[in-house]
Structures are given as C-alpha cells and as structure tokens.
Amino acid sequence: xxxxxxxxxxxxxxxxxxxxxxxxxxxxxxYNLGLAYLSKRDFLEAEKAFLEAVALSPHLAExxxxxxGIAMQRGDFEGCLNYNREAVNARPRFAIGWGNIGFAHxxxxxxxxxxxxxxxxxxxDPGFIQARATIATAYLMLGDAEKSAALSEKAIAMEPxxxxxxxxxxxxxxxxxxxxxxxxxxxxxxxxxxxxxxKIREELGL
Numbered sequence: 168x169x170x171x172x173x174x175x176x177x178x179x180x181x182x183x184x185x186x187x188x189x190x191x192x193x194x195x196x197x198y199n200l201g202l203a204y205l206s207k208r209d210f211l212e213a214e215k216a217f218l219e220a221v222a223l224s225p226h227l228a229e230x231x232x233x234x235x236g237i238a239m240q241r242g243d244f245e246g247c248l249n250y251n252r253e254a255v256n257a258r259p260r261f262a263i264g265w266g267n268i269g270f271a272h273x274x275x276x277x278x279x280x281x282x283x284x285x286x287x288x289x290x291x292d293p294g295f296i297q298a299r300a301t302i303a304t305a306y307l308m309l310g311d312a313e314k315s316a317a318l319s320e321k322a323i324a325m326e327p328x329x330x331x332x333x334x335x336x337x338x339x340x341x342x343x344x345x346x347x348x349x350x351x352x353x354x355x356x357x358x359x360x361x362x363x364x365x366k367i368r369e370e371l372g373l
Contacts, residue, residue, distance in 0.1 A: 176203055194224035201233060210237050221253075228258040235267055239274075247271045255287075262292035270301055278305040296322055300331040307335065312342040330361035338367060346371065 183200045190196065201216035214237050220230040231254035238246030248271045254264035269285035272278070285302040288295050299322040306315035319336035322329055333356035340349035350371045356363050357373070367373075 176207055179203055192223055194220045194227055194230075197223065198227060198230050198233075201230065205233065205237075210240060213237060226257040228254040228261050228264060231257065232261075232263055232267060235264075235271075239267075239271065244271045244274050260291045262288045262295050262298070265291065266295055266298040266301065269298065269305070273301060273305055273308070276308075278308040281305040282309075294325065296326050296329055296332070299325070300329065300335060303332065303335045303339070307338060307342075312339040315339040316343065328359050330356045330359035333359065334361045334363055337363070337371070341367065341370065 180200065180203050183196055183203065187193070187196045187200065197216050197220040201213045201220060204210075204213035204216060214234065217230045217234045217237075221227055221234070224230075231250045235247040235250035235254070238244075238250060248268060251264045251267040251271065255261050255268070258264070265284050265288035269281040269283075269288060272281035272284060282302055282305045285298045285305065288298040289302070292298070299318060303315045303318040303322065306312075306318065316336055316339035319332045319339060322332035323336065326332070333352045337349045337351075337353035337356060340346075340352065350373065353363050353367060353371050353373055357368075363373070
C-alpha cells in the first residue's frame with residue numbers, strides 16, 4: 168500500500184492529499200488515502216475517503232469491501248452486508264465480497280444464507296482458505312458435523328497451519344464422537360495461535 172520511498176504514513180497522507188487537491192476526481196487517490204487511514208486505525212477518515220472513492224467510481228469493488236470491513240468493525244453487520252453486496256454487484260466474480268457476505272450472515276445466525284454466499288466465493292476462488300473455514304463453521308451451526316469435518320480436512324490439506332480449520336475440525340470430530348482425534352486438532356489449533364473455546368479444552372482435557 169505505502170510506496171517504498173515513504174518513511175511514515177503521515178508524509179504519505181500529506182502527499183496524497185496534495186495529489187487529491189490537484190486531481191480531486193481521481194478515485195484511486197481517495198482509495199489509497201482510505202487505506203493509509205486504515206493503517207493508522209482512523210476508521211472515520213478512512214470511511215470518508217472510501218465513500219469519496221465510490222462516489223467517483225461506483226464500480227470500485229475494493230472500496231466497497233473496505234467500507235464493509237469498517238462497518239463490521241463497528242458491529243454493523245447489516246452495513247457490512249450492504250457494502251459487500253455493492254462490491255459483488257460491481258464485480259460478480261469477486262470472491263472476497265462473497266466471502267464477507269457469508270461471514271456477515273454467519274455472525275447474524277443465518278448459516279443457510281452464509282453457505283450460499285461462501286459457495287460462490289469458493290466457485291470463483293477455490294483456494295480461498297478463509298471462506299472454506301467459514302463454510303465449515305456454517306455447517307456446524309446447521310448440525311452437519313460430517314460435512315463440516317470434510318470441509319475442514321480439505322482446508323487443512325491446502326494449508327496445514329491454518330488454525331481455524333483445526334479448531335472447526337476438533338469441534339466436528341467431538342460431535343462425531345472421535346474424542347482422541349478431536350484432541351489432536353484442538354492442540355494444533357492452539358499451537359497455531361487459535362483461542363480454542365475453554366469449554367472444548369476442558370472437555371478434551373487440554
């Protein structure tokens with residue numbers, strides 16, 4: 168995001184603002200300004216910049232995704248859904264947008280809708296490991312531990328150190344009655360940095 172010649176974000180932001188003053192209709196400059204503010208965790212200014220970017224370029228799918236992320240950070244899952252819908256309307260094969268829609272549905276307790284969106288994400292990007300892990304969580308919510316376990320195993324085959332997939336697999340295996348294998352994957356989830364639910368840890372003796 169930052170150009171290599173910049174030593175700090177403030178200098179980069181100041182230069183971007185100067186470029187925007189010279190060319191206020193350049194959506195790319197506004198988008199880059201939003202990314203710079205995100206790096207400073209200044210969500211309000213980032214939001215303003217991304218909104219300006221999409222006002223100038225309504226098909227800038229990446230800016231809608233960033234706006235969705237800001238909405239999610241606030242706990243506004245409806246806003247997150249709406250912005251990511253704009254992203255996939257602008258670019259129907261945008262896997263990240265579909266993945267975010269799926270995650271937002273999951274947070275709202277809507278696993279069927281999550282699965283529909285995540286299936287589209289994986290259609291356009293089969294290697295989208297986060298989407299694969301999230302869809303496994305959705306199947307767990309629906310009570311289909313077998314399907315969830317299969318999806319988690321596939322995710323682990325693709326990326327052996329992906330902690331959320333190990334956690335999902337541990338939960339699914341526990342529901343399927345394979346406590347020893349569940350324990351193995353819960354340990355791996357912990358090893359790779361996932362905060363496994365204390366109740367699961369207690370049940371598995373970890």
